[in-house]
Amino acid sequence: MAINNSNKSKLIYTFLAWTIGGLIFFPILWTLITSFKTEAEAISSSPSLFMFDWTLENYADVLSRSPYFTHFWNSIVISLGSSILGLLIAIPAAWSMAFVQTKRTKNLLMWMLSTKMLPPVGVLIPIYLVFRDFGLLDTKLGLVIVMTLINLPIMVWMLYTYFREIPNEILEASRMDGATIGEEIFHVLLPIALPGIASTLLLNVILAWNEAFWTLILTAANAAPLTAFIASYSSPEGLFYAKLSAASAMAIVPILILGWFSQKQLVRGLSFGAVK
Amino acid sequence: MGSITLKQVTKSFGDVNVIKPIDLEIRDGEFIVFVGPSGCGKSTLLRMIAGLEDTTSGCIDIDGQDATHTPPAKRGLAMVFQSYALYPHMSVRNNIAFPLKRAKVSEDEIEKKIANAAKILNLGDYLDRKPGQLSGGQRQRVAIGRAIVRQPSAFLFDEPLSNLDASLRVNMRLEISELHKSLATTMIYVTHDQVEAMTMADRIAVFNAGIIEQVGTPLELYNKPVNKFVAGFIGSPKMNFIDVDYDPTACLGVRPEHLEISRDKGMWAGKVGVIEHLGSETFLHVQVENCGTFTVKAGGDCDVNYGESIYLSVAPEKILHFDAAGITLSKDQTSGLTAVG
Numbered sequence: 001m002a003i004n005n006s007n008k009s010k011l012i013y014t015f016l017a018w019t020i021g022g023l024i025f026f027p028i029l030w031t032l033i034t035s036f037k038t039e040a041e042a043i044s045s046s047p048s049l050f051m052f053d054w055t056l057e058n059y060a061d062v063l064s065r066s067p068y069f070t071h072f073w074n075s076i077v078i079s080l081g082s083s084i085l086g087l088l089i090a091i092p093a094a095w096s097m098a099f100v101q102t103k104r105t106k107n108l109l110m111w112m113l114s115t116k117m118l119p120p121v122g123v124l125i126p127i128y129l130v131f132r133d134f135g136l137l138d139t140k141l142g143l144v145i146v147m148t149l150i151n152l153p154i155m156v157w158m159l160y161t162y163f164r165e166i167p168n169e170i171l172e173a174s175r176m177d178g179a180t181i182g183e184e185i186f187h188v189l190l191p192i193a194l195p196g197i198a199s200t201l202l203l204n205v206i207l208a209w210n211e212a213f214w215t216l217i218l219t220a221a222n223a224a225p226l227t228a229f230i231a232s233y234s235s236p237e238g239l240f241y242a243k244l245s246a247a248s249a250m251a252i253v254p255i256l257i258l259g260w261f262s263q264k265q266l267v268r269g270l271s272f273g274a275v276k
Numbered sequence: 277m278g279s280i281t282l283k284q285v286t287k288s289f290g291d292v293n294v295i296k297p298i299d300l301e302i303r304d305g306e307f308i309v310f311v312g313p314s315g316c317g318k319s320t321l322l323r324m325i326a327g328l329e330d331t332t333s334g335c336i337d338i339d340g341q342d343a344t345h346t347p348p349a350k351r352g353l354a355m356v357f358q359s360y361a362l363y364p365h366m367s368v369r370n371n372i373a374f375p376l377k378r379a380k381v382s383e384d385e386i387e388k389k390i391a392n393a394a395k396i397l398n399l400g401d402y403l404d405r406k407p408g409q410l411s412g413g414q415r416q417r418v419a420i421g422r423a424i425v426r427q428p429s430a431f432l433f434d435e436p437l438s439n440l441d442a443s444l445r446v447n448m449r450l451e452i453s454e455l456h457k458s459l460a461t462t463m464i465y466v467t468h469d470q471v472e473a474m475t476m477a478d479r480i481a482v483f484n485a486g487i488i489e490q491v492g493t494p495l496e497l498y499n500k501p502v503n504k505f506v507a508g509f510i511g512s513p514k515m516n517f518i519d520v521d522y523d524p525t526a527c528l529g530v531r532p533e534h535l536e537i538s539r540d541k542g543m544w545a546g547k548v549g550v551i552e553h554l555g556s557e558t559f560l561h562v563q564v565e566n567c568g569t570f571t572v573k574a575g576g577d578c579d580v581n582y583g584e585s586i587y588l589s590v591a592p593e594k595i596l597h598f599d600a601a602g603i604t605l606s607k608d609q610t611s612g613l614t615a616v617g
Contacts, residue, residue, distance in 0.1 A: 172328050173361035177375035177422065178349040187374070191365040 028252065035059070035245035042241040058246035066229055068250060075225035075251075077140050078215070079208035082147030083201050086155045089148070090200070094159035095185060099171055109160065112153040120150075120213050131218055138220045146218065147208040154207070155200050162196030163189070199265045202258070209255045226251035277339045278429035278462030279304040280325060285334035287320055294320050296486045297334065302430075302464060307456050310466045311473040311509070312483030319434055321483075322466045326355050326432050339429060349378075354423035355432040358439060360415045362407040368418050369403040375426045393421040396455070413444045420455070430462035437472065449476060470510055474498070482506050504529065504602035513559060513571045515596075525610055529596035532559070532573040535588050537580065542587025546570060548580050562588060 034042050036054045041047070062068065097105050127146065128137075136142030166189065174188045190197065212227040219228055230251050233244040259266065280302040287295035295317045302308050310318040323329040325336060327348035336344045343351050354375075362371050372393055376386045394400045397417040407415055416436060423431055433452070437445045453476050456463050467473055473480050474494045481491045482505070490502045494510075501507035507515050507529050516535075518528045536542070537560075546564035558578040562570045570588060580586055597605040 167359060167361065169357045169359050169361040170363065172348075173355070173357060173422075174363070174374070175328070175348045176326060176353070176355045177426070178378035179374075180349075183378060188363055192363075 028256075031245045031248050031252075034241055035249045037242050037245075039240055039242045042245070058242045059250070062233075062243055062246045062250065066232060066247075068229065071224055071226045071229040071251075072254070074140060074219075074223055075209055075227075075254075078143045078147055078223075078225050079205045081140070081144040082151065082208045083155075083204040085144060086148045086152055086204055087197065087201060090152060090155035090159050091185065091190070091197070093156050094163050095189060097156070097160050098163035098166075099168060109157065112156060116153050124217065127214075128217065137218060138222045138224075140223045142218060143215060143223055143225070146214050147211060150211070150214070151204045151207055155204055158200045158203070159193070159196060162193050162200075166192055195265065199262075202262045202266055206255055206259060277304055279339055280430060280462065280464070281335075281337040282321075282325075283335040283337070285321070285324065285336060286332045287317070287324060287329060288332045294486050295324070295332075298488055300481060300488060300491065302462060305460050305462055307453075307463045307465065307476060307478045309473040309477035309480045310464065310483055311468065311470055311480055313509075314468060316483040317486040318466045318468075318481075318483045322432050322434055322464060325464065326353055327351050328355075352429045353432055354426050354428035354430075355434065356416070356419045356423050356436045358435040360407070360419045360439075362415055362418055362422075364407050367404050367406055368399060368410070368421075371407065371418055372421045372425055375422060379426070389425045390421075393425050396424070396458075397421050397451075412440050413448060416440065416448060417451075420452070424455070424459065428461065430464060433463065433465040435467055436465075437467075437469075445472075452476065471512060474510070480510075482509055484509075500604070501596070502604055504598045504604075507596055507598075507604070513573060516570045517598075518567050524599050525597040525605060526600040527598040527602070529598060530570075530590050530594065532571040534590050534594040535570065535572045536590065537572060537574060537578070538587045538589065540587065542589035544570070544588045546586060546588060548582055548584045548586060551578075551580070551582060562586065564588070 033049065035058055036056070037052055038055055038057070041052050097109060131137045131142050134142075136145070170192070171184055171188060174184045179187065209225075210227070212231070215225050215227045216231055219225070224232075230244065230247050233240060233247045282298055282300040282302075284297045284299060285295060286293065286297050298321065310322060312318045320329060324331050327343070327346060327350075331344050334344070335342060338346075338351055338353070363374065366374065369390055372390050373386050376389060381389070390403070394403060397420060399414070399417055399421055402410060402414060402418075407418065410418065416439075419436070436452070437448050440448060449472060452463075452465075456476075465472075465476060477494055479491060479493055480497055482489045482497065484505050490497060490506045492500075497506055497510045501510060504517065504527065508517070511531055513532045515529045515531050518530070520526065520528055544564045544567060546562040549561040549563050549569065551561075552559040554576070556576045558574045558576060560572040560574055560578070560580065562572055564570050572588065574580075597610040599605055
């Protein structure tokens with residue numbers, strides 16, 4: 001009886017999990033399928049999920065109309081660049097907050113997090129003006145700086161949580177063994193915290209890759225990443241669903257693959273500290 | 277060289293003074309044990325000597341040089357932590373080599389020193405393993421190995437045996453004592469276990485609430501404790517205290533091993549409570565009217581039974597007298613008094 005009951009609840013949970021997973025994945029599936037339809041089928045009033053004439057012409061159109069690979073390259077530079085720059089700043093910051101705590105450390109962490117609660121549009125004008133005056137508009141460097149600043153609080157928090165799990169005594173031992181602060185961080189802290197650093201890096205690559213507010217506002221042609229490339233398909237001439245879907249698919253597939261292969265690392269990174 | 281002198285050293289965390297002004301001279305080559313209850317400041321003082329905690333005021337001299345504000349790496353001391361604090365991502369070999377690499381010692385020299393440490397500590401078979409693949413005792417040996425290759429002027433041990441099981445603890449205690457004999461280097465050893473303190477130390481410093489109550493050889497502390505706290509802390513089982521009112525004596529102290537049992541007569545009449553048989557010896561808990569419970573250490577063949585009425589007595593010269601403030605009174609101060617409850 002007990003086995004039957006547990007089997008039944010297992011079945012219900014599995015069904016629920018698949019349903020929720022399916023609901024979350026549906027928009028992506030819809031985008032992927034629509035990208036293989038003709039424009040007419042895409043806006044048909046009785047859309048078909050799989051029974052239609054599959055075509056690659058949207059992809060061909062998109063590739064011929066826009067410099068996809070330039071946008072792709074811009075996305076890589078901006079997301080990787082901002083994540084690496086962010087790590088370079090966040091690692092020493094998190095080290096000091098985790099191991100050289102003062103009574104204001106907690107407040108500082110909360111203040112950093114609070115900047116994430118501010119609507120980005122609140123600082124739109126000042127940032128735009130600063131970028132204009134420093135000649136950073138429509139440059140990859142400008143976007144790397146903005147993405148770094150936006151994601152820095154999350155990076156510091158994630159690394160801080162990771163570092164807190166490392167016994168202070170190990171770092172003290174390295175200090176007793178004659179290590180300088182740099183050696184302590186490079187030879188002891190970073191190798192031990194490598195899984196945490198990897199998941200912080202991955203998460204930030206994904207966040208920066210998907211960021212659409214600042215990339216749309218601060219870029220035009222030169223530094224536009226894939227988010228701007230997708231947006232360019234919602235044009236004044238009308239909405240071309242099939243082409244928009246093809247562009248979206250080309251923009252999300254790389255990060256989807258990265259996410260798929262690193263999901264174990266990501267889940268561990270996000271749940272670290274919460275579940276030990 | 278490895279002499280360490282503490283002059284009026286204090287430590288405060290905010291308004292809390294965890295170390296009140298302390299003066300202590302640790303001689304070169306000496307094995308000194310800091311002992312005391314939890315939270316008495318012994319570990320904090322050790323960490324201050326190591327340089328891992330700032331010194332609020334006072335002066336720490338190492339080999340005659342003021343090292344109060346010297347960073348830990350420059351003090352020439354090595355520390356063994358309670359949690360071993362090995363580098364989990366490095367092999368045993370690299371753990372031991374780490375301090376040598378930091379000191380830019382040549383590869384050949386590093387290999388030689390690792391081989392030597394591995395021989396002393398029986399680690400030869402484990403050099404390529406990671407700390408996670410070692411038992412507690414082996415990990416502690418690696419931690420000691422990492423300390424000895426540096427040839428420090430003094431070793432600092434922060435409760436290094438607390439995480440080991442009882443039998444391993446006895447073995448490691450012996451190994452550390454032997455290591456001290458063979459290296460003849462100053463060792464400062466922190467523990468809350470007075471048996472460790474008594475068996476290993478040349479001298480013991482008994483800590484209580486941020487001050488040192490007494491410094492002396494194990495037998496000095498056992499035979500001539502300066503106050504009630506030291507008398508109670510040193511010795512196992514704990515000394516029995518009997519409140520009395522013979523000015524200036526306010527309290528008498530009798531060690532369990534000095535009490536004699538008789539069925540006919542004695543200084544105190546009592547009823548036997550719990551009996552603990554340890555084989556070679558027996559601990560009796562005897563309820564004495566108006567005096568509370570006495571702990572008595574008797575021989576292994578002691579044949580008294582639970583609930584039996586017995587008498588306890590002690591040779592007068594074995595009784596310690598304390599005044600109202602808990603300070604031990606000298607024989608002259610107490611002559612003429614008789615110890616009868």
